[in-house]
Amino acid sequence: MASVMEQIQFLSNLSGFGEQRDLASGSPLPSSIDPTLDSKPHLWAYLVIAPTSAGLIWIFWAYVLKLYLLRRFYEKQGIRFVNKCYAVVGAEMRVSGLQGKNKSHDWLYTERPTDLYGTVRGFSVQLYSTDAALCEELIAKTGRHVDRDTPALFSFGRLSPYALTFLPIDKWRFRERKVTLTRGMKDNRRLYEIVERQAELALARFRVKNGSGATINIRELLNSWTRESSGEFIWGRSNINRHLEVLDTDGQLKALPFMTALNQTFTDLRFYASRFWNRVCFPLASLPLTKESRRLDYNIKILTKATEDMMKTPEDQTVASLVQEANDELGIPIGMTRDDLVTATIAGLDTIKSTVMGTLFHLLEPENEVWKNRILKEINDLKAAPGDDMFVKLSHAPILSAFILEALRYEPPGSLINNAAVKDFELTHRGRQYNIKSGTRIVTCIHALHQNEESWRSRVDPDMAPLTEFDPNRFLNKTETIVSSYCFMPFGKGPRRCPGQGAGVMMVKVFIATFLTNNYNCRMIVPENQTKDVTWFNIYSKATFDIVCDDKPESPESEK
């Protein structure tokens, strides 16, 4: 067998770093490898590697034991754990399997036996709340007992780790930053003008028009519209017109428009973090362990550089310029402002796309024809009413609002709010007291909450249609009650609530109104192999449908 020295020599020759010489004198430089070394490194290696490995194994089993004991601790308090949910990999195996079948959201609410129910997720115990009263209690504790703890930090958070959404409420000037971000998005008139123009452009580009005969994939159209609208609103047209060279999935450099590069990197980061081991141990997703992760790191660097350049040339009246100006006055570091703006840009892409898809899907179902005609009539009446400010009129379109809110209830785009206990605390609910340990993840399951009959009947309306039915009637004349209740929270609630709620709803309304007035006669085709139980639209869903613009335009009932 070759000696250690021979092996080192062989490797040195290969790498070209064998003997380094002082360029001036030509004499050999002292080498970091001592040629007199014998087999002692082996001994050192054993002395270091063996105890380290043994230590790691002990730590691993100590974690498993801790998880087991914590689970028993909660079970003794009456919290039921999901079946076959073993420490570390149990629940993840199941969720990853269901995700592949586009089904995990069902799993989250069909097993809803208690007020809180549990899983073991990776290295932590996770308790889900699905009841309005309990959510209200938890939101009152946000910032003091419970705060954000989201795996998203290791997924799209790699793009903007200092964004306020990943940081504790009492640190990093959270409250001031949230106010400046929310204020920066207040200009509804500008938003309306951008979103409507971009909707018209996208519909024209895809030939979505009564009688055009075109068949289009709705996802593609919405990808284009959301990117153009959100990008222009936040950064301005000339800033987002720039192209960036990023690595595609084959590792080839490709020039893409800024918003496409950002959106694709964001989606790739999310799907990469959803792989099995990355779901078991969140931080793994952010390490450069795989080719895919290194590709994403490269793209993140390019995007970071581009956004920093864009901040040097802010465009007037854009969200970026308003937030930057306000944050500069407050002395907030530029990196934090940059991260808040990047997060705000991506937060409004897939969420809005899913909401529009869900709304259109129900609107184009034959059994909702009556609703389609009622909404179209409402939009036409608003257009004909005196006054030019369509954005003001649209904010008072009760039928369109009820339909969109019901779509958000039925299929909220983000179905979980990821928080964790920041200290031990007691939670009292329906006369029971739960003791929660610091570090336990506390997750509001929005989807399950929106399906909780008991909460809705006691807090909203005892006589409403079952929540498994899609029925916008439940919102008509009750919008205020529902939106302020804790039964309905597609945008979260409390100090962490979504700052883009107003802008998001406006964007969806404008798109639906523009789409319907251009294309009232279209049909929807759901792919044959896409069964009903996987046809749902949230940010993890891959479901889709086509829009067919029929050849024979007919006036709808409402226009006669």
Ligand code: HEM
């Ligand atoms: C229909 C569209 C949208 C939905 C359903 C939605 C939903 C949500 C939800 C559920 C949260 C978590 C709230 C919580 O933890 O309590 C959130 C947070 C957030 N959203 Fe949205 N969102 C939408 C659109 C937007 C838009 C358009 C923007 C920005 C332009 C935006 C920016 C943000 C930001 C920055 C946060 C983090 C807030 C924080 O952690 O304090 N969202 N959103």
